[in-house]
Amino acid sequence: MRRAPPVRFVIAVAVAISSGVLAADAPLITLTILHGNYIHNDSFRAEWGFACLIDGLEKTILFDAGGWQCALRPNIEAAGIEASAIDAIVLSHVHEDHIGGFACLLPLPHDTAVYVSSSFPSNQHDRFEVPGAIIPCADGPTEICADAITTGEIDGPVIEQALVLRTASGLVVVTGCAHPGIVAIVEAAQALFPAEPIALVLGGFHLADSSETMLRTIARRLIELGVERIAPTPCSGDLTREVFRELFGASYLEAGVGLVLEL
Template sequence: MQLVAASRIEIQVIVDNVLDMLSSAPRFVLREAQQLRHQGMKRTSGGALCCASHGLSLLVTAHGPAGPRSLLFDGGPVDMAMERNATRLGVDFAAIEAVVLSHGHWDHAGGLPQALAMMRAANGGRATPLYLHPGMFRERGMRQPDGGVLPMDFIPAPGEWAAMGATPIVTAEPQLALDGLFYVSGEIPRVTPYERGLPGQVGRDAEDAAWQADELLMDERFLAVRLAGQGLIIFSACSHAGVVNVLHAARAAFPEEAIFAVMGGFHLSGENEKIIPETVRDIGGFDLPLVIPAHCTGWRAVNALERALGERVVPAAVGKLFTLE
C-alpha cells in the first residue's frame, strides 16, 4: 500500500496516564497549560485543568494534498476523561472523520462511546467509520495469584457501535483511510524471542466456557502516517505485540520508507519490566530520531530509554500537542 505523504502532522494527547505541565519540552511540543491558555483559560484552577486516567487517546491530524484529515486513535478508559479533557483542549469533533480502536481492552475503548456522541453532536449526526479487529470481542480477564480470574469489561459488539453512531469496519486486513493518509495495520507478526504479549491474560467466548490463555492479543494493530521529508510515524497504543515487533512490521510493510518516530504505550511495566534491556537495545537499532513513550510504558522504561537515547525521547502527557513538519 502507498501512503500519501502529509506536509504536517499534529498529535493531540487527549488521554494518557500522566500529567506534566512543568517539564521542559522541545519547540514542536505545546504543553497542557499552553494549550489551555490558547483555549481561553484566564486563571489556573483545578477545575480548569485536564485529568490523567489509565489509558490512551490520540487525535492525529495529517495535512495532505486535499487538506487536513483527522483520525481518533483510541478513546481512553472512560467517558469522564474523554469529555473533560477534549472539552478543555478545544477538540473539534466535527473534524474527526475516522476512528481506530487499536485492540480489545477497556482502557482504550471505554471512552469511545462518549467520543462518538460528541462527534454526532458536532457533525450533524453523520456516522463515523470505526476500524475494529474481529478478534477483540471475546471476554478477557487476568489470572490472579490465587488462580482465579478478574474479568475485564466487555468490548461492544459491532452492532452496538453502530447504534452509537459508528460505521463498523471489522477486518484483520490492513487498510488505508482518509485519502490514503493513514495506514491501519493488519495483525502484527511476532518475531522477537522476548516479546510475549500480556502475561497472565486469559479469554473465553462464552460465560460458561473455560478461560483459556490469551496472552498474544493478535487483535492489536498499529497506525502509521507518513511525514514528507522525514518518514513514517508509528502509533502503537499498548504494544502487547511488543514495540520492537511493531517496528519490524512497519518496516516490512513499507521497506522503502524510513521510520521517523514511534509513539504510544510500550507496555514495559509490570511483568514486562524484565524485557526493558532488550527492548531499549533493539529500539536503538532502528536509529529513530524521535521516541514518544506514553500510557503503559512505565517510568523504569522511560528512564532507560532516556538514558540510552537522550533528547530523542520526549514523553507524552495529557494535553500535549506535538506538531511535526
C-alpha cells in the same frame, strides 16, 4: 478542522528527510495526546488508558478512545477540539482503557467510521454502532486515508493493531498498548514502508513489568531499527521511561496528556 485557542504546549519534531525517500507534498500533521496517566499540561485530566488525535491528513483520526471514566470528553474540550470534526476512530484492541471512553464521544456525525480489527469480539460491536456509523474490519493493513494505514492484526497475548502515518518527517507509529511487543509493532510498520525512516514511535509499550536488562535490550533494538524519536505513554511504566530517556537521549520525548506534536 476548527480549533478554539487552547492553552497547550507544542513540540516541533524536526527530523532530517532522506533524499528522495518521501514525497515533497507529504503532509504536516499534528498529534494531540488526549488521554493517559501522565500529565503534560495541567489543563487536562489524567486517567489510565490512551487516546491520540491526528489532524492534518485527509481525515481527522482519533486513535483509541481512552477509559471508562470519560476523561476524554473534558480533555477534548481543553484542547479546543470539536468532537464532531472526527472523521474516523481507530481502535487498537479490546481493552476497556482504550475503548471505554467511546460513549463519551456521542453523538458522532452519521458518517464517522470506526475501524476495528477482524478479531475484535463481535459482541462488542453494538457499543460502537451509532446511526450511520461504519465498522470496516480487515485482517491485514487497512488504509484509513492517504498517508494513514493500520498495521493489521499483530499476534500476541492480546491481538492488536497500530497506526502508521506517513509525514514530511518520516513514518510515525502510534501504538495503543503494544501487547504483541513494541519491537514487533515497529517491525510490522517498517515492513509496510521499508524505504522510509521511522521518525517517531508514540504510545503505550506495555513494559511496566519488564526488567531493566530487558528494557535496555528492547531500546537498543529500536535504535537498531532506526527509530529516531521515542515517546512512551501509558502501559509503559516509569522504569521504561527512565531507561528509554537514558538510551535515546535528546531523541526521547516526555509524553503526557495535553502534549501536542507537529511533524
